[in-house]
Amino acid sequence: MRKLLLLLLVLIASPAAAEDGHDLWLRYQPIKEPLRSSYAQYAASIVVDVRTPRLRAAADELQRGLGGLLGRPVLLSSDIRPGSIVVESGSLGETAALRLPLKELGSEGYRIRSTSIDGKHVTVIAANTDVGALYGAFALLRRIQTHEPLENINIAQRPDSPIRLLNHWDNLDRTVERGYAGFSLWDWQKLPQWRDPRYTDYARANASIGINGTVLTNVNANAQVLTPLYLKKVAALADTFRPWGIRVYLTARFSAPIEIGRLKTADPLDPKVRNWWRAKADEVYRYVPDFGGFLVKANSEGQPGPQEYGRTHADGANMLADALAPHGGTVIWRAFVYTSKTGEDRAKQAYDEFRPLDGKFRPNVMLQVKNGPIDFQPREPFHPLFGQMPKTPVVMEAQVTKEYLGFATHLAYLGTMWEEALRADTCTPRCGTPVARTIAGMAGVSNVGTDRNWTGSQFDQANWYAFGRLAWDHDLSAREVAQEWARMTWSNDPSVIAPIVGMMMRSRQAVVNYMTPLGLHHLMATGHHYGPGPWVDNLEREDWNPIYFHRADANGIGFDRTAIGSNAVAQYAAPVASCFADLKCVPDDYLLWFHHLPWDYRMRSGRQLWSELVGRYDLGVEQVREMRRTWRSLHGRVDDERFAEVDAFLRIQEQESQWWRDASIAYFQSVSRRPLPAGSRPPAHTLDWYKAVSFPYVPGH
């Protein structure tokens, strides 16, 4: 027996908590020497008046962050000493004599400056408001987390837009529509008495990236949330979030006056209905004095709305706006509609519906427009409404949760997608006007849930992060954001950052390639959108079917949206429209979005369209393989726990990218009846096999 025993001298690591990603980008792991000491000289103490909740929050976070990063407690003190961090809002105290320029910071900006007070070198975080100071505190921590220098700082930041929201598609039964990170964080049953500490961590994470509001409930709304039973619970969440600068919003179901108000109608011009909403708004504000307002999905995908009563979207929005106005609340009305019965191109319908309403909305109505005209596809051109509602504040809606990009197990960094949308030139009113300059806010459909890592995967945390950072600063580059996130989340080791950022930057294009290359769109399986379904042709509405969108037949493929087709291009400003309509100008990325082309169409690459299409699918799979190889090269350079999770997910992604590629090619080949290009392998199974694949219980559906 003795000889059977293995000589194992296994040291137990000190019982640190397993790395599970729960700390997000706020890990605050100790910095290695000598760098740690170089930062410590700038963190001798924290001088802040903690008698307001948001400055208390700033102080707590600085203590938590600096304490972790520097490996020793950093004290709060009322005495300035050399190396103090002085946090103030309003500049009436220690920093008054500095006469810092604050006006330009607005109500949410901050300034961080290295300076002297009473001859002592200090770092000042100054702002006009407590929340500005809180954002400054997070910004200072971020500099340390990413190993940026602290000497001679003079930074001023203010957000590009005042509206920076998460939209939770969370139902009252805690399921999450299009949620791939478990279930809703909101434990309604135990609210209001029990406030899960995780609510605070959620608020901290949002505040750290500048998100200042959260819509708690699904746009496919449930009127029950407006009843006292739930408003009490909402108030408890609002109270928890408030110190972190987060306002709460709710979705308003348009038919709520009927469902919970015992009225016979929800007609927005009916005085009883208007009174009901006014009283309801008054009631909501009694529970939540700084309530943000209502987000509304109306007359869209079965949701009730004003059109049922012969009224317009403006009538509906204005009625709610009038109810909220006395309290300073906002109506955010979604432009995601496609109600036409006439067979009009679905891509055109939101513009057709809302463009004529510009100027007809109350001042406290905002229009929330998805980044593209269809529905959060892996790639879409920008929505034609951007820039074309000059009298209406427009919020860009981005989908952080990856409904159409492989759910939680496909690595797809969406910073590049949003950068693309924000930088798209609307040429409205003149060229050189990117989408970013036309918007008054950004709303991200949340990817946050009960999973321990919050977002369903380690890398999906980057999408939450990137959404917030881009909502704050629309001009940040996706690469900068990826680098920040990778440093804070994984490592400051350049040999780790570079491969991770490289993977991230290429990841979304990989998904486009293996799902919907060359401007194809909406080819996903029915309902849950998990996996390929380009053959689907049996859905009730014509414009729900993938065949509606790709229009492939023996001759060619693509949706003709030029003047000889649906003429959707005409919704864009002329220079944009003429480029999209012109085969010589339109980028390959949008080719089949705007054009129906023969299979033998000659691409810029020199290849025929059919070969190019197959080549893109092949490329997508190869790009995932490459991501896997890259990740595996990091083994031992990141913690084992998160390494294993990412590794397992990349394996799933590789398998599923192959499935997508094979199923799509099997289908398109059945239509094109063309041979595969040389070197391209036939699909593993028959088309019928792929069609027969079914999944009864896909999450988020």
Place this chain on the structure above:
Amino acid sequence: MRKLLLLLLVLIASPAAAEDGHDLWLRYQPIKEPLRSSYAQYAASIVVDVRTPRLRAAADELQRGLGGLLGRPVLLSSDIRPGSIVVESGSLGETAALRLPLKELGSEGYRIRSTSIDGKHVTVIAANTDVGALYGAFALLRRIQTHEPLENINIAQRPDSPIRLLNHWDNLDRTVERGYAGFSLWDWQKLPQWRDPRYTDYARANASIGINGTVLTNVNANAQVLTPLYLKKVAALADTFRPWGIRVYLTARFSAPIEIGRLKTADPLDPKVRNWWRAKADEVYRYVPDFGGFLVKANSEGQPGPQEYGRTHADGANMLADALAPHGGTVIWRAFVYTSKTGEDRAKQAYDEFRPLDGKFRPNVMLQVKNGPIDFQPREPFHPLFGQMPKTPVVMEAQVTKEYLGFATHLAYLGTMWEEALRADTCTPRCGTPVARTIAGMAGVSNVGTDRNWTGSQFDQANWYAFGRLAWDHDLSAREVAQEWARMTWSNDPSVIAPIVGMMMRSRQAVVNYMTPLGLHHLMATGHHYGPGPWVDNLEREDWNPIYFHRADANGIGFDRTAIGSNAVAQYAAPVASCFADLKCVPDDYLLWFHHLPWDYRMRSGRQLWSELVGRYDLGVEQVREMRRTWRSLHGRVDDERFAEVDAFLRIQEQESQWWRDASIAYFQSVSRRPLPAGSRPPAHTLDWYKAVSFPYVPGH
């Protein structure tokens, strides 16, 4: 400004993980000196052959546990030294010369003995099997965790029953029927590729208390889990659990041959059906070679079953048993049925159905019988089938999740309930035969979910723990178990243990008092069972209505189950029956379960029944208040995080106990038309108010 600043010198605690209960009773926090050193001398090294998965698991756990408890790594070594812990299964190695008596330990027992090998003092954990050794490792750790001495140990333990199962009522969409701890742990979408580390922690926790099997899916079954898509996922879970001695079981939907097998019938005597199940069993065992078997709910509450084809429960169970028998699998058939259309007392129907089938089942069929004859009420007499199926192995089904006891936020320790059931004297075949001696296993309806604390509350962990411990040793006292758990989970400080154990021991009776005192039962609100509903009289089946169970009218209250009533007492052995039927013998706890009595019936207390009833409700509320006071006295003696959670939940429990008391008294007073006894306060609201209370989205329903 300077004078406005508060002088705050706040030290940050070292960045330890917040206490959230995730570690359950396996916390392994460092023991204080000098006790720590006294244990260290018994843990010089661990000598174990780690080449089998279960001994590897035992070694891992000993290293994890001892490393934490002793605050230093404990090495694995092949050399015995003074103070080594020597773990062996089979006693062929180091311990062979000791000639330890192992035969009596069976296949799961263990022996821990202080002894000498080669003149070196060591502690030996010996067993016939690897899993026995694993249980021994956990037992040794438990001794240290609870500060029991390690000198001169000589312990031998084997489980009282071979079947110790959790039953998960988990659906494939991850909702959990009667689940109050979030959602299902099984992340089906990411299985089999991604094995969440939490699966291992789940298995560890179960192994630590001797649970050796888990039924992954709801008894209201879904045939999809038997398709290859899911069997692959089940196999991954089984592989993860196997090193911890946990076998996987599934629920079998009786109509699966129709639903996933394309047959036209599920008749258990049809050869095609029998072949289909045989082939299906073969298939399941290809995925999971040590598959435990099928748990079946048939012809009960809408579930399909053999009676649809004119066959008996035995026909159905035997058909599945024949399919499993070649592989050593077991059919566990639930006795929870009440299909009679004749108006027979619901409490009698399971006995009526199954008693005549004793002797008609295959040897690999077990009958799973709930602890009481109705349905997991806060208190029920024991089920009359216990002891009366001598030819059939019977498994007691206990509900760990608190469907009828206030969900996660009511503190109710169920050890006392199960102790009461296990110790109940069946007088079968003779008096002095407690239920514990009539059973071949225990199955607990799991209270485990995705909540960070696993069970929805800190104290519900105790119910998971107690279930496992009592399933292993049916004679443990509820108090002993509570003490063990409190020591491992909260503190070894006597000033903490005593109040916590005191609360726990009184807690279930408090729930009985404020919900269903004196033998009342099934008075909960419809469907979700959250809150009171004694007035409910409108449900489709007569025996779903609370008024069916309490039978209160102007004259009296209670269900007459004596010979002049339903005669349910006759299902018990004569001495038991005659006591239950006799007002002088029947305990107050079962009074209204067996008797219908006038409101002015004189109780043992001297009070009239009406006054006694109201007094019990009042007492229940007061007992919760007392628990709150007790808990508050522990402030500062347990960690702040868990303290706050328990405190918040007790506040909810106090509010809801008041609601239960008030609503019940409002209702019963409307029936009895009697004045409240002196000193008893009228309900806060009218009966109509209580009737109008509704909750649209209660968890677990």
